[in-house]
Amino acid sequence: MSDTHAQTVAFVRDTMLPAAAPPIRESGAVRWLRENLFSGPVNSILTVLGLLILWFLVATFWDWFAHSVWNASSLTECREIISATWGPDARGACFAVIRERWNQYLFGFYPQHLYWRPTMTFGLLMVALAPVLFSASLTIRRVVLAITTLVTLWAMVVLGAPAGWLVFAAIVLATGLILSERNIAWMLPFSIVYPLLGVWFLWGGTLWGPIFVLVGPALGWVAWRLLSRLSPLLATVAAIVVTLIFWLVLAGDAARDAEGLLSLSIESVRSDRFGGFLLSLTIGVAGIALSLPLGIVLALARQSDMFLIKSLSVVFIEFIRGVPLITLLFVASLLLNYFLPPGTTFDIILRVIIMVTLFAAAYMAEVIRGGLAALPKGQYEAADALGLDYWKAQRLIVLPQALKISIPGIVSTFIGMFKDTTLVTFVGLYDPLKSMSDAVRANVEWKGIYWEPFIFVGGIFFLICFGMSRYSMYLERRLQRDHR
Amino acid sequence: MTDIRATATPPFRLSMLVNDRRYRSLTFQVIVFILVMAAAWWLIDNTIRNLALMGKSFDFGFLFQRAGYDISQTPIPYTADDTHLRASVVGLLNTLIVAVLGCIAATVLGVIVGVARLSRNWLFARLMTVFVEIFRNMPLLLWILIVYAVFTEILPPPNAFRGDEASAGMILFDNVALTNRYTALPTLAMTNDPGSLDLGARITFNWATIAFVVVLVGGWIVRRMIRAWAQDVQDRTGDRPVTWWKTLAVMTLPSLFLIWFFGLHLEAPSLQGFNFTGGLNVSNSLVALWLALTLYTAAFIAEIVRAGILAVSRGQSEAAFALGLRPNRTMSLVILPQALRVIIPPLISQYLNLTKNSSLAIAVGYMDLRGTLGGTTLNQTGRELEAIVLMMLTYLVLSLIISAGMNVFNARVKLKER
Numbered sequence: 001m002s003d004t005h006a007q008t009v010a011f012v013r014d015t016m017l018p019a020a021a022p023p024i025r026e027s028g029a030v031r032w033l034r035e036n037l038f039s040g041p042v043n044s045i046l047t048v049l050g051l052l053i054l055w056f057l058v059a060t061f062w063d064w065f066a067h068s069v070w071n072a073s074s075l076t077e078c079r080e081i082i083s084a085t086w087g088p089d090a091r092g093a094c095f096a097v098i099r100e101r102w103n104q105y106l107f108g109f110y111p112q113h114l115y116w117r118p119t120m121t122f123g124l125l126m127v128a129l130a131p132v133l134f135s136a137s138l139t140i141r142r143v144v145l146a147i148t149t150l151v152t153l154w155a156m157v158v159l160g161a162p163a164g165w166l167v168f169a170a171i172v173l174a175t176g177l178i179l180s181e182r183n184i185a186w187m188l189p190f191s192i193v194y195p196l197l198g199v200w201f202l203w204g205g206t207l208w209g210p211i212f213v214l215v216g217p218a219l220g221w222v223a224w225r226l227l228s229r230l231s232p233l234l235a236t237v238a239a240i241v242v243t244l245i246f247w248l249v250l251a252g253d254a255a256r257d258a259e260g261l262l263s264l265s266i267e268s269v270r271s272d273r274f275g276g277f278l279l280s281l282t283i284g285v286a287g288i289a290l291s292l293p294l295g296i297v298l299a300l301a302r303q304s305d306m307f308l309i310k311s312l313s314v315v316f317i318e319f320i321r322g323v324p325l326i327t328l329l330f331v332a333s334l335l336l337n338y339f340l341p342p343g344t345t346f347d348i349i350l351r352v353i354i355m356v357t358l359f360a361a362a363y364m365a366e367v368i369r370g371g372l373a374a375l376p377k378g379q380y381e382a383a384d385a386l387g388l389d390y391w392k393a394q395r396l397i398v399l400p401q402a403l404k405i406s407i408p409g410i411v412s413t414f415i416g417m418f419k420d421t422t423l424v425t426f427v428g429l430y431d432p433l434k435s436m437s438d439a440v441r442a443n444v445e446w447k448g449i450y451w452e453p454f455i456f457v458g459g460i461f462f463l464i465c466f467g468m469s470r471y472s473m474y475l476e477r478r479l480q481r482d483h484r
Numbered sequence: 485m486t487d488i489r490a491t492a493t494p495p496f497r498l499s500m501l502v503n504d505r506r507y508r509s510l511t512f513q514v515i516v517f518i519l520v521m522a523a524a525w526w527l528i529d530n531t532i533r534n535l536a537l538m539g540k541s542f543d544f545g546f547l548f549q550r551a552g553y554d555i556s557q558t559p560i561p562y563t564a565d566d567t568h569l570r571a572s573v574v575g576l577l578n579t580l581i582v583a584v585l586g587c588i589a590a591t592v593l594g595v596i597v598g599v600a601r602l603s604r605n606w607l608f609a610r611l612m613t614v615f616v617e618i619f620r621n622m623p624l625l626l627w628i629l630i631v632y633a634v635f636t637e638i639l640p641p642p643n644a645f646r647g648d649e650a651s652a653g654m655i656l657f658d659n660v661a662l663t664n665r666y667t668a669l670p671t672l673a674m675t676n677d678p679g680s681l682d683l684g685a686r687i688t689f690n691w692a693t694i695a696f697v698v699v700l701v702g703g704w705i706v707r708r709m710i711r712a713w714a715q716d717v718q719d720r721t722g723d724r725p726v727t728w729w730k731t732l733a734v735m736t737l738p739s740l741f742l743i744w745f746f747g748l749h750l751e752a753p754s755l756q757g758f759n760f761t762g763g764l765n766v767s768n769s770l771v772a773l774w775l776a777l778t779l780y781t782a783a784f785i786a787e788i789v790r791a792g793i794l795a796v797s798r799g800q801s802e803a804a805f806a807l808g809l810r811p812n813r814t815m816s817l818v819i820l821p822q823a824l825r826v827i828i829p830p831l832i833s834q835y836l837n838l839t840k841n842s843s844l845a846i847a848v849g850y851m852d853l854r855g856t857l858g859g860t861t862l863n864q865t866g867r868e869l870e871a872i873v874l875m876m877l878t879y880l881v882l883s884l885i886i887s888a889g890m891n892v893f894n895a896r897v898k899l900k901e902r
Contacts, residue, residue: 309516
């Protein structure tokens with residue numbers, strides 16, 4: 001049957017035809033346009049709407065950006081240059097203000113001959129962060145540290161740093177570079193010492209203060225070693241008590257006496273000289289570094305079985321989360337005089353850092369509590385089954401997983417806190433956004449300049465915050481252990 | 485079980501307070517309690533000594549003294565002769581006004597942007613992503629300052645609207661005028677005013693407002709009854725009676741009747757001399773604060789909405805289609821209830837954030853709770869401690885009320901696990 005049929009057919013194709021090119025509507029740019037922009041009436045309308053929005057933005061701002069002036073000494077001069085170059089009706093941005101007041105935006109009223117100190121502090125911050133933040137990839141470490149080294153040293157030379165400090169910074173940066181090739185974890189001691197060094201670099205004064213602050217925990221550690229064989233709990237308590245007693249009673253006098261014997265002072269800078277991004281970064285970095293541990297402790301306390309601990313933590317967290325940060329800053333600036341022993345004064349930046357830390361820690365605690373709750377119950381039970389005690393279970397099993405789950409929330413809390421550092425303007429500190437721009441506008445030359453400072457400051461905030469959120473995405477991917 | 489342990493329990497020794505897990509937590513709590521009490525005592529003792537040194541006392545009597553300052557926006561009648569307490573209440577109401585307006589607008593804008601980010605339209609989705617990233621990654625204070633600067637620096641002054649060749653024009657059919665001092669909006673006016681209900685303390689409610697509230701709530705109740713009846717008929721007979729025109733009539737007709745009865749109409753602002761009168765002149769500080777809060781919070785809400793919709797797995801909508809549900813029924817019966825469960829808890833915290841962020845009114849001089857109680861009152865009376873404590877407590881209570889209310893709503897849409 002089939003044979004006879006085959007005979008009747010005039011032509012049978014026995015080879016494949018070469019693939020024909022797809023129709024023009026189904027390939028290349030046309031297809032992409034049809035699928036992504038004009039797939040239906042609604043989509044087409046949206047595309048037109050989007051194009052209109054884009055056109056509006058470009059038409060409004062293009063001239064202004066294109067006519068921007070970068071080199072002038074006052075707003076009037078800017079306007080003269082713009083009208084001379086592009087005609088009397090032309091509008092243009094006057095970014096010359098940024099060029100002129102660049103130092104003020106970065107350092108506030110920090111003494112000009114000491115600008116190299118914050119610069120060095122920031123450069124060394126990168127070295128201190130290297131073992132903590134970007135420890136996984138050698139390439140990233142190399143690139144970040146090399147750029148940091150070059151930029152920091154160049155900036156320090158330009159800003160006129162003394163040769164001795166230049167050598168110091170070069171040594172630390174070079175050590176960071178070399179160790180990052182071998183084993184970056186060896187830099188950890190530097191990361192631990194860094195906060196105190198940073199404070200000393202920024203505020204100046206005597207080095208003996210930070211040294212004796214470090215001696216406290218060292219003595220505590222000795223006490224812990226001596227007593228830990230008797231009872232771990234007793235040893236921990238003793239360590240804390242020894243540290244606190246040393247700090248409160250001995251450290252101040254010891255630092256003063258040591259300074260008398262051997263002066264290790266550099267020029268000190270008062271807190272009211274801080275301003276601009278130096279202030280934002282100081283408060284932001286300190287708040288970030290302090291709020292995470294505090295947030296973890298609060299979250300653990302809130303999950304605790306002990307009624308009193310749990311309720312104290314709940315009350316604290318809900319109270320802090322229930323009031324605006326601005327009221328807490330007012331407490332820091334107005335009420336702390338009431339709560340401390342008569343006659344005590346302490347630094348306004350420190351007060352603000354404490355308040356910002358408490359504020360961020362309450363939010364952090366809720367984020368981490370979410371991570372703790374998301375962890376399957378089996379993990380807790382497995383830790384118990386292994387016979388781990390509470391702290392070992394938390395440290396080895398629970399927290400690594402819970403913190404990993406809560407990374408996005410933790411980083412958005414950081415971002416929120418960094419953005420909130422601008423609110424210090426309301427307690428009289430010179431944040432880059434409002435106070436510093438007001439100070440710039442208070443000069444006759446720059447009276448009436450609004451948009452350029454906003455764009456500059458906003459742009460820097462955007463870069464930092466956007467960078468942090470991208471970093472959290474990278475971290476999430478890197479730490480992903482489950483198979484999907 | 486119990487008797488086994490009873491026999492196994494060793495007699496109590498003092499060292500068990502530290503070494504036995506059952507007693508250790510008790511010891512620890514007692515120590516913490518003592519420490520907390522000591523800290524509290526220390527703080528209170530310091531405060532008392534400081535107050536004595538400064539010759540001040542801790543009492544709230546200043547709230548009943550004459551305030552002596554003016555407030556630009558007063559939801560309830562207020563003059564400089566009123567008490568600080570009334571000024572604080574005015575401030576609180578102003579906070580609530582901007583918070584409620586902001587929450588509504590941010591939710592609408594946030595949902596639109598969040599859905600648009602998921603759009604298959606490449607261009608539009610990218611534009612919305614840019615919007616979200618820009619607003620999320622810059623400080624709110626920046627947006628408040630920028631929006632306020634746009635209003636005060638770029639918009640024309642009221643007298644630019646004057647004359648036949650005015651350099652500025654009103655928008656929305658001559659109903660709204662954007663000026664550099666205020667936004668002139670049309671107001672509702674009545675030809676047939678029924679008078680007001682006096683609640684005492686010079687707080688009044690117009691009878692027409694009350695009538696509208698009664699009619700709308702009544703309409704809502706009748707609508708529910710009609711739907712319950714329709715459900716009942718459907719359960720018994722399998723046919724659902726057509727109800728949409730009945731519910732629509734119940735919801736709208738009485739209101740329309742009231743509008744006709746009271747002669748309710750819009751009264752557009754008109755320029756008299758140098759200023760707009762006849763309408764409602766909303767100060768630019770309120771508009772700028774509201775707009776900035778809305779844009780900033782909308783960016784966060786957009787992300788929440790997007791995450792919520794993405795959290796409903798694709799299988800859910802496919803299953804709904806397989807059951808033969810039409811697309812809009814799929815949306816309302818399958819996707820939305822599940823997405824809402826993910827969306828609502830973070831949405832609550834955004835509402836709370838917006839309310840707390842409204843205290844940034846300080847940047848534009850809007851007289852909210854911080855501006856009255858924590859601002860002028862505090863400065864005039866010098867009562868920092870009382871004013872700030874009272875202000876914090878008010879914000880705290882406000883936050884707790886919002887979160888309690890939203891938690892009730894959350895409990896209603898939550899997954900019913902049985």
